[in-house]
Amino acid sequence: MVEVMITLFAIVVVGYVAGKLGYLGGDFDRQLSRLVINITCPALILSSAMTGELPDRHFIVPLLLISLVTYAALTAAALLLPRFLTSSKADEGAIGFALMFGNVGFMGYPVVDAIFGHESVFYAAVLNVVNTFAVFTVGTVLITGRGEVGSKRFQKKVLYSSPMIAAYLTMAIVALEIDHIPGYVSQPLTMIGNITVPAALLIIGSSMSHLSLRTMLGNRTVYATTLLRLVALPVAVYYLTSALGFTDFVVNINTVVIAMPVATYGTILCLKYGRDTTMITEVTFVTTLLSMLTIPALVTLL
Numbered sequence: 384m385v386e387v388m389i390t391l392f393a394i395v396v397v398g399y400v401a402g403k404l405g406y407l408g409g410d411f412d413r414q415l416s417r418l419v420i421n422i423t424c425p426a427l428i429l430s431s432a433m434t435g436e437l438p439d440r441h442f443i444v445p446l447l448l449i450s451l452v453t454y455a456a457l458t459a460a461a462l463l464l465p466r467f468l469t470s471s472k473a474d475e476g477a478i479g480f481a482l483m484f485g486n487v488g489f490m491g492y493p494v495v496d497a498i499f500g501h502e503s504v505f506y507a508a509v510l511n512v513v514n515t516f517a518v519f520t521v522g523t524v525l526i527t528g529r530g531e532v533g534s535k536r537f538q539k540k541v542l543y544s545s546p547m548i549a550a551y552l553t554m555a556i557v558a559l560e561i562d563h564i565p566g567y568v569s570q571p572l573t574m575i576g577n578i579t580v581p582a583a584l585l586i587i588g589s590s591m592s593h594l595s596l597r598t599m600l601g602n603r604t605v606y607a608t609t610l611l612r613l614v615a616l617p618v619a620v621y622y623l624t625s626a627l628g629f630t631d632f633v634v635n636i637n638t639v640v641i642a643m644p645v646a647t648y649g650t651i652l653c654l655k656y657g658r659d660t661t662m663i664t665e666v667t668f669v670t671t672l673l674s675m676l677t678i679p680a681l682v683t684l685l
Contacts, residue, residue: 385675385679387490387493387494387497388490388494388674388675388678389675391490391493391580391584391671392671392672392675394580394581394584394585394588395584395585395587395588395591395668395671396588397585397588398584398585398586398587398588398589398591398592399588399589399591399592400588400592401585401588401589401592402588402589402590402591402592402593403592407585407586407588407589407592408589408592408593412586412589412590412654413654413655415582415585415586416586416651416654416655417655418582419578419579419582419583419586419651420544420545420546420648420651420652420655421544421545421546422545422575423575423576423578423579423582424545424546424549424576424579425545425546425548425549426549426571426572426573426575426576426578426579427575427576427577427579427580428508428511428515428546428549428550428553428576429549429552429553429556429572429576430569430572430573430576431492431504431505431507431508431511431553431576432505432508432553432556432557433556433564433568433569433572433573442506442509442632442633443509443557443558445629445630445633446506446509446510446633446636446637447509447512447513448629449510449624449629449633449634449637450509450510450512450513450514450637451513452623452624452627453513453620453624453637453641454483454513454514454517454521456619456620456623457482457483457484457616457620457641458483458517458521460482460483460611460616461479461480461482461483461521461525462479464478464479464482464611465478465479465482468604468607468608468611469604473659474604474662476525476526476527476528476658477525477526477649477653477658477659477662477663477666478604478608478662478666479525480522480525480526480645480646480649480652480663481608481612481645481649481663481666481667481670482608482611482612482616483517483521483522483525484514484517484518484522484645484646484648484649485612485640485641485642485643485644485645485646486643486644486645486646486647486671487507487510487511487514487640487643487646490643490644490671490674491507491511491639491640491643492504492507492508494639494643494678495507495636495639495640498639498682499635499636499639503636506636507636507640508553508557509557510636510637510640511640512550512553512554512557515546515547515549515550516547516550518546518646518648519544519546519547522646522648522649522652523652523656526649526652526653526656526658527656527658583647583648583651584647586647586650586651586654587647587650587664587667587668587671590650590654590660590664591664591668594661594664594665600669601665601666601668601669602665604662605662605665605666605669606669608666608670609666609669609670609673612644612645612666612670613642613644613670613673613674613677613678614677614681616641617638617641617642617681618681620637620638620641621634621638621685624637624638635685638681638685639678639681639682639685642674642677642678642681643674643678644667644670644671644673644674645663645666645667645670645671647667649663649667650663650664650667
């Protein structure tokens with residue numbers, strides 16, 4: 384598990400070096416971000432439901448329910464807590480996004496695989512359906528600014544974007560238990576989806592290359608956000624969902640997924656909507672680094 388997380392973090396370092404050397408950055412990062420959001424991410428979402436292994440039907444509905452409960456609670460945290468963490472209104476949206484969204488699709492799958500076994504990747508994908516919906520709806524609102532009442536605050540077309548269409552199709556595949564997807568469909572989607580992880584992590588590293596070392600190491604706001612993201616919120620979700628009567632397996636896998644570092648989509652969405660990436664990249668960097676310690680520690684408590 385630690386090896387997996389170090390490997391992913393190493394790709395961020397490569398992106399940082401590439402940004403410093405001029406191979407990444409500027410318009411290239413923006414175009415690559417569009418590619419990830421509109422093409423490779425939807426392919427990753429779809430391919431996650433094409434593992435060829437039928438999950439236990441008894442876990443599908445509880446996983447969807449626990450995910451709905453979890454993101455309802457995290458939405459409340461994302462809307463309420465940032466004002467206590469920063470005096471900058473401009474940073475509240477990025478902090479809210481950081482509190483709400485972990486790196487489920489990119490880091491969640493390999494970590495869950497390492498902890499619970501390969502068959503659990505599909506269950507993480509079921510959890511990721513609600514996460515995907517929330518990223519491109521609530522997450523977009525947080526990044527673009529809750530104070531903006533115009534079209535930039537929320538656009539209905541987000542509900543019909545390619546990531547959301549992929550999420551809808553994935554949910555249908557799970558609900559209908561379609562387990563025999565032809566290889567000529569699943570394999571290209573898997574290959575394209577596999578681009579998502581390195582591309583997104585390279586973008587994160589490239590964005591960090593424009594920051595000073597002192598900025599990358601963060602400040603009190605970054606570390607307070609990190610403490611909430613990696614420790615307080617996962618523990619709170621664990622006790623909340625346990626109290627609601629979900630089974631241990633469902634609670635445990637959901638808790639591990641929620642304990643991921645900040646989602647790389649935060650930086651990607653900031654680039655897409657022309658927002659300052661400083662706060663989101665700082666907290667992404669620090670949470671990714673410290674998660675190599677916090678996730679193994681959290682797992683020992685489950």
